[in-house]
């Protein structure tokens with residue numbers, strides 16, 4: 001199965017659709033503004049936040065450059081605790097492993113806590129085909145599971161929904177007529193999902209981190225569904241990408257201090273659950289069996305290249321909120337499981353560079369993503385690197401001609417000056433309140449979905465000249 | 470070669486291929502970077518941070534104070550079924566008896582036995598001890614053990630945690646030092662489940678409207694016992 005779920009060439013169509021969707025536009029502005037403000041507040045309130053981010057990055061750099069050793073250490077630690085480690089080279093391996101675990105333990109009802117890794121391997125259909133009921137228990141994920149959609153944001157998967165559409169989706173699913181206020185809808189979610197938890201015999205989670213030294217798997221949630229998923233069912237399966245391992249237990253708080261601040265501005269997410277093996281003798285709850293599935297699925301290919309830095313990502317979503325492109329087109333347009341700036345890197349690398357031609361260009365390279373990133377990943381640099389990889393990219397005849405004309409004009413100072421003067425005059429004459437709502441020719445594509453700022457009254461060169469005299 | 474060995478072989482190769490471009494940096498030591506501390510008054514800082522996260526802290530001088538506080542929390546809820554964990558302050562204060570005497574249906578998990586899923590799901594209030602509190606973030610730290618089931622602080626809609634003043638740590642880093650060989654002489658391995666709880670369960674999945682209690686407790690109360 002393909003990594004990307006959209007047809008590969010749909011980026012332009014999907015983003016055009018998103019831009020025309022007024023409800024989505026409102027939701028995106030509300031979400032990204034709130035979370036980005038939280039991100040800035042979070043960093044500002046944390047002493048040495050920049051140094052701590054450097055430190056977190058250095059831990060990741062070290063771990064990735066010794067990854068084989070840490071994976072072996074992690075395996076040994078989990079075995080010592082009585083857990084089991086499984087190695088999944090591909091998504092298909094991972095699906096088979098999880099289905100086998102479920103069958104062997106005779107599990108029929110699975111509950112899942114939000115996990116991008118399980119999205120990535122398309123786990124749910126495989127479990128359902130094996131006759132196992134799967135329920136997403138993060139409230140947002142539950143909504144989109146019922147609606148039959150994909151998550152559109154790393155931490156707010158149902159951002160593209162309104163209260164009315166959620167009420168519609170859940171009412172239809174439950175055969176009840178539900179009111180559309182968020183509180184009652186969430187309480188309906190609690191009631192329905194509690195029943196699922198009570199019956200569940202298999203809990204499936206991702207992992208935000210795993211500690212090699214102790215074999216600990218860490219889950220961070222705000223709702224608490226991750227906790228119930230690892231408390232009520234008798235079998236727990238955690239699926240994680242191999243890049244999630246960190247060396248020591250005491251390295252964990254470095255990331256915990258940054259993750260929630262970067263994602264929402266909270267000092268810590270409501271729940272951080274650190275699972276170290278199955279339940280111990282005498283304990284009344286928690287799973288009897290603990291399985292850890294280590295997933296490669298293309299990560300080693302990235303590890304061997306200069307794009308290794310992208311594996312430092314801790315999936316906080318901050319780069320999405322900061323990105324002027326994501327903020328307009330939302331998550332679905334990116335076509336992959338991961339969206340936003342980091343998705344524009346991961347999707348081509350996991351899937352195929354030639355089949356995702358638009359993604360490395362879905363960025364203004366403004367650098368807002370890197371500024372927001374808790375591990376300071378140099379996303380713009382890697383996007384440029386991906387553009388370089390697109391060997392087959394050929395400019396159109398028209399584009400080539402335009403660049404020729406442009407370079408010739410730049411070599412004729414008189415023509416350049418005259419052209420700029422004329423363009424400025426024309427544009428200022430056409431502008432309303434400093435904005436142009438229509439540009440002629442190829443510029444019209446730009447103004448279809450946004451306005452163009454009118455030029456300033458005086459050019460920089462004129463101002464410079466005035467200052468000199 | 471087993472699939473495991475092939476897997477690790479490939480990682481090893483990718484690591485060395487990638488390392489050739491950059492170096493293989495050493496594991497850095499933190500050396501105090503990012504330590505926030507809890508200020509001069511740990512309890513006050515804890516109280517503020519917990520309030521920011523949507524929870525509430527109380528100070529109780531003695532057993533009567535604790536019972537009165539619990540009563541004042543539970544009474545308006547119209548809840549009767551209280552689930553208590555064992556050991557620690559709960560035993561020392563004789564809380565199960567105290568609460569039963571004033572008319573609640575208070576049970577510890579010895580009374581509900583090992584197949585107690587239904588009782589855990591049915592409880593209306595969970596009363597627990599804590600492993601530690603963290604002043605910097607207003608966090609309650611729970612460590613799973615036979616006396617302290619995970620469900621007690623998780624499944625009931627209301628969680629009341631009892632702590633002693635001496636259990637408050639200034640900073641999140643201090644908690645992890647307790648489990649770390651280098652920073653501590655007598656390290657302990659982490660429990661099967663170590664949980665940090667910072668305020669009530671939250672979701673903003675519908676139009677970013679904050680709703681509490683969607684899965685975990687919608688109310689978190691922390692009673693600190695001491696002067």
Ligand code: SF4
Pocket residue numbers: 154262312313314315316317318319320342369372373374375376377
């Ligand atoms: S790249 Fe950085 S900012 Fe973006 S999700 Fe990953 S960790 Fe967060």
